[in-house]
Amino acid sequence: MPPALKIVLAEDSVLLREGLVGVLTRFGHEVVAAVGDAESLTAAVRSYAPDLVVTDVRMPPGLTDEGLRAALELRAANASLPVLVLSQYVQRAYAAELLDTGDGTGVGYLLKDRIGQVEQFAETVERVAAGGTVVDPEVVRQLLRRRRDPLAALTPREREVLALVAEGKSNGAIARELVVTEAAVGKHIGNILGKLDLPPAEDTHRRVLAVLAYLRG
Amino acid sequence: MIRTVVRDVPRTVAYLLSGVLIGVPLLVVLLVLSTLGLALAPALVGLPLLAVAVLSGIPVGALERRRLALTHIPPPPDPHATPAEPGLAAWARLRLTERATWRELAYTGLLGFVLWPLDALVLFGALGLPGAMIGAPVQLATTSSASGDARIAKLWLIDSYGQALLCTAAGVVLLLALLRPLVLYTRARAALARLLLAPSEAEAERRLAEVTRSRARLVAAFEAERRRIERDLHDGAQQRLVSLSMTLGLARLDAPPELSDRLAAAHREADQVLGELRELIHGIHPQVLADYGLPDALADAADRSAVPVELDVDLPRFAESVESAAYFAVREALANIGRHSGAGRAWISGRYAGGRLRVEVRDDGTGGADPARGTGLTGLADRLAVLDGTLAVHSPAGGPTVLSLEIPCPQR
Numbered sequence: 001m002p003p004a005l006k007i008v009l010a011e012d013s014v015l016l017r018e019g020l021v022g023v024l025t026r027f028g029h030e031v032v033a034a035v036g037d038a039e040s041l042t043a044a045v046r047s048y049a050p051d052l053v054v055t056d057v058r059m060p061p062g063l064t065d066e067g068l069r070a071a072l073e074l075r076a077a078n079a080s081l082p083v084l085v086l087s088q089y090v091q092r093a094y095a096a097e098l099l100d101t102g103d104g105t106g107v108g109y110l111l112k113d114r115i116g117q118v119e120q121f122a123e124t125v126e127r128v129a130a131g132g133t134v135v136d137p138e139v140v141r142q143l144l145r146r147r148r149d150p151l152a153a154l155t156p157r158e159r160e161v162l163a164l165v166a167e168g169k170s171n172g173a174i175a176r177e178l179v180v181t182e183a184a185v186g187k188h189i190g191n192i193l194g195k196l197d198l199p200p201a202e203d204t205h206r207r208v209l210a211v212l213a214y215l216r217g
Numbered sequence: 218m219i220r221t222v223v224r225d226v227p228r229t230v231a232y233l234l235s236g237v238l239i240g241v242p243l244l245v246v247l248l249v250l251s252t253l254g255l256a257l258a259p260a261l262v263g264l265p266l267l268a269v270a271v272l273s274g275i276p277v278g279a280l281e282r283r284r285l286a287l288t289h290i291p292p293p294p295d296p297h298a299t300p301a302e303p304g305l306a307a308w309a310r311l312r313l314t315e316r317a318t319w320r321e322l323a324y325t326g327l328l329g330f331v332l333w334p335l336d337a338l339v340l341f342g343a344l345g346l347p348g349a350m351i352g353a354p355v356q357l358a359t360t361s362s363a364s365g366d367a368r369i370a371k372l373w374l375i376d377s378y379g380q381a382l383l384c385t386a387a388g389v390v391l392l393l394a395l396l397r398p399l400v401l402y403t404r405a406r407a408a409l410a411r412l413l414l415a416p417s418e419a420e421a422e423r424r425l426a427e428v429t430r431s432r433a434r435l436v437a438a439f440e441a442e443r444r445r446i447e448r449d450l451h452d453g454a455q456q457r458l459v460s461l462s463m464t465l466g467l468a469r470l471d472a473p474p475e476l477s478d479r480l481a482a483a484h485r486e487a488d489q490v491l492g493e494l495r496e497l498i499h500g501i502h503p504q505v506l507a508d509y510g511l512p513d514a515l516a517d518a519a520d521r522s523a524v525p526v527e528l529d530v531d532l533p534r535f536a537e538s539v540e541s542a543a544y545f546a547v548r549e550a551l552a553n554i555g556r557h558s559g560a561g562r563a564w565i566s567g568r569y570a571g572g573r574l575r576v577e578v579r580d581d582g583t584g585g586a587d588p589a590r591g592t593g594l595t596g597l598a599d600r601l602a603v604l605d606g607t608l609a610v611h612s613p614a615g616g617p618t619v620l621s622l623e624i625p626c627p628q629r
Contacts, residue, residue, distance in 0.1 A: 013456040019463040026467060058504065063448070065508040088455060088495065091505045092520060093513040112455075113491045116462025116484065118470065142520045 005029045005129050008048055010041035010055040010067055011086070020054065020115065027122040038066035045074055045081070052129040056112075057087045057094060068094055075101035082106035084128045086115070090138045096215040099133065104208035108134035108168070127168050133208045134168035135215065143215070153195045161188040166211045222397050225289075229403040230344065232287040233336040236406075239284075240333020243277065247329045272312060274321030277328065278414050285414075288407040296320075296416030298427065317420060324413040332406065343392075343399040346370055350388025353381040429603075436603045440541060447502040455494055462487045506544050510534045515565055515576075518548050522563065523555035524580070530567035534629040535574060542604055543567075543576050543622060546597045550578040550620045553593070558582025558618055569628065574606075577621040584616030594620075 007024055009031050011017040021031045033044035037060040045053060053074060059067035071083045079102030087094055087109065095109035108128040114136065115121050124134050140163040154162065164174045171189070175182040189207070196210055250270040257263030275297070282292045296317035300308045312318045349356075349370040357375060360367040366376035375381055416424065465484040472480050506514035512530045519526035534540070547565060554563050560582030567576040598608040606624035 015460045112459045116466045118466035
């Protein structure tokens with residue numbers, strides 16, 4: 001059992017807010033504040049110092065991207081604060097902007113559709129809280145359809161691996177998903193980093209850079 | 218020429234005669250209104266009456282414009298503006314400040330006091346008098362005066378059928394001679410009416426501006442409705458479906474194995490609907506356009522394109538209507554490229570220079586696209602036209618197809 005997280009949740013729909021509190025509680029986490037607008041989110045983070053912020057993109061008062069803006073500001077003030085943004089849209093721009101904050105670790109961009117897959121959702125929450133980087137598979141899938149440089153140099157298998165890296169999966173998880181050995185995954189990742197011109201250095205950070213290269217096109 | 222004159226006579230007569238029929242009651246109404254209005258003005262009751270007298274020109278003008286059709290003149294357009302707000306008071310205020318109202322009043326006064334008597338006189342002179350002369354034998358035969366004579370048109374006394382026949386002949390000559398002057402008079406009369414009742418050049422221009430504005434308002438309303446539908450779906454159906462999917466997900470955790478499969482099937486179904494709804498909402502109005510503007514929205518459209526797209530867009534933010542028109546035009550172009558062009562690649566470029574937004578979508582397909590065939594591009598051209606923008610499609614057989622749009626607009 002992973003450690004219980006203190007979570008601040010921002011979602012303007014009462015229905016979803018209650019549902020999310022239910023799911024997060026079910027997996028043993030504590031929602032210390034559940035708010036309905038961007039301003040209360042900022043205030044709640046200040047007073048509770050949570051382990052993770054989960055926020056909707058579209059929030060009152062303007063019903064545009066206030067939730068995302070608030071998340072970006074929170075990250076700007078405290079780059080190590082893990083933030084998981086839930087979105088109703090498959091939008092590269094939101095994810096890319098989010099990943100640009102801090103060093104790109106401890107952030108996630110997830111479609112709201114994923115909340116229903118409660119176990120995977122709980123996994124994602126924990127991964128982001130632990131400093132992982134998660135980009136929704138749907139965004140990844142959409143990007144895969146386009147062939148762009150420098151990604152054009154990647155083989156189909158390498159693309160697949162990169163997509164799973166973007167979803168925040170570990171080498172072990174990727175190996176299980178693709179039914180190959182972990183060593184093979186390691187080799188693929190080495191090739192990807194080489195082709196994207198990311199010289200060997202600190203490990204996780206380079207994975208994030210690869211995802212970023214991928215998102216920026 | 219004689220033939221055209223004769224052909225015009227029935228309409229001419231109808232025009233003058235109907236003018237008299239309108240003029241007589243009009244004279245009475247005008248006299249009553251103005252007399253009563255002036256008399257009661259000190260007691261203030263008269264003021265509304267005077268206002269009614271002033272505004273009486275408006276219905277008369279409308280009627281007279283229609284009546285002009287009798288003289289082969291197409292009825293001129295209404296010179297009045299549409300009130301910006303509803304209500305009788307707003308209408309009256311606007312009308313009293315319009316020149317057209319006062320020109321119509323002048324015409325109404327002219328019709329009531331001068332024109333219809335003149336019309337009657339002309340009608341009598343040109344038709345009544347010759348008619349009476351032509352009918353002299355009949356009149357002589359039916360007059361039972363002891364003296365056996367008759368006075369034609371109260372002018373000439375005749376007492377024999379010889380004189381009567383002579384009178385008839387003179388009447389026919391006079392009738393034929395007067396037909397052309399009659400028609401000419403009517404034309405002059407109609408021209409005067411048109412001068413006072415048709416909109417002046419400035420008014421016509423203002424009307425055109427009004428039509429342009431109302432078209433823009435219509436497009437804006439359409440745009441707002443799009444946003445409203447998007448919002449309703451987003452805030453309603455979408456949230457409920459996510460909530461449903463969440464409930465199903467939690468239920469699956471605790472369900473006994475025999476129920477778990479069925480719950481999984483329902484869950485898949487719910488997620489599929491959610492995915493479809495998400496795409497539908499995106500198609501109605503993509504949120505990224507409102508949040509980030511054209512460059513990111515176009516990048517998003519490129520992401521979704523069936524044909525790989527290269528993007529070269531460097532643009533500031535514009536008014537919502539401009540961004541949305543440009544975005545939907547590009548999306549339609551990409552859809553067409555995916556469906557018909559057989560292209561393997563496409564390019565989007567966007568620039569803002571000299572106060573004009575220019576976007577170009579190019580492909581390496583087979584060309585031969587005809588914007589007249591599909592309604593999609595025509596609709597987009599209309600939408601751009603509202604913003605004074607233009608859409609051009611250049612697509613020779615063999616390709617390539619280039620769609621370019623241009624909108625003059627300030628930067629936001």
